[in-house]
Amino acid sequence: MSLKEQLLNDYKKAMKEHDITTKETVNLVRAAIKQYEVDQRVVLEDDADIVSIIKKQLKMRKDALADFEKAGRQDLLDSYHKEIEILQRYLPEEMSEDAIREAVQKIAEDNGIERTMKNMGTLMHAAMAELKGKADGSLVSKLVKEYLSK
Secondary structure, three states, rough: OHHHHHHHHHHHHHOOOOEEEEOOOOOHHHHHHHHHHHOOOOOOHHHHHHHHHHHHHHHHHHHHHHHHHHHOOOHHHHHHHHHHHHHHOOOOOOOOOOOOOHHHHHHHHHHHOOHHHHHHHHHHHHHHHOOOOOOOOHHHHHHHHHHHHH
């Protein structure tokens, strides 16, 4: 079953079970997918494209958490934490920090990249090409810097 079909089935299930948070969260993702399809004049069938849209939705919610915390809005914090939990169900498992560290080292060795900070861009480009969708970009960046500074 494609991710798009799974979202539709989960939306229907949430409606039947009167799970308002899940229903609204899934509906917002489905709306974002539809908006992308209309804007780009395409029909998304590939799960990788849908995952990128879900990641954007997830990032928006994570970014808002700090603002809600500053404002003392515990109700919104709780709501967004639930939505983040729901969205993470649809994302593939990300690589661990150790696995990323090993991958960065292997990529550097395979491409003959020397351990100098001058090669940060080269190694990041190669690492993100290989790890896209499997690892968080900010964590990859951190580990690339760590690797090059040793």
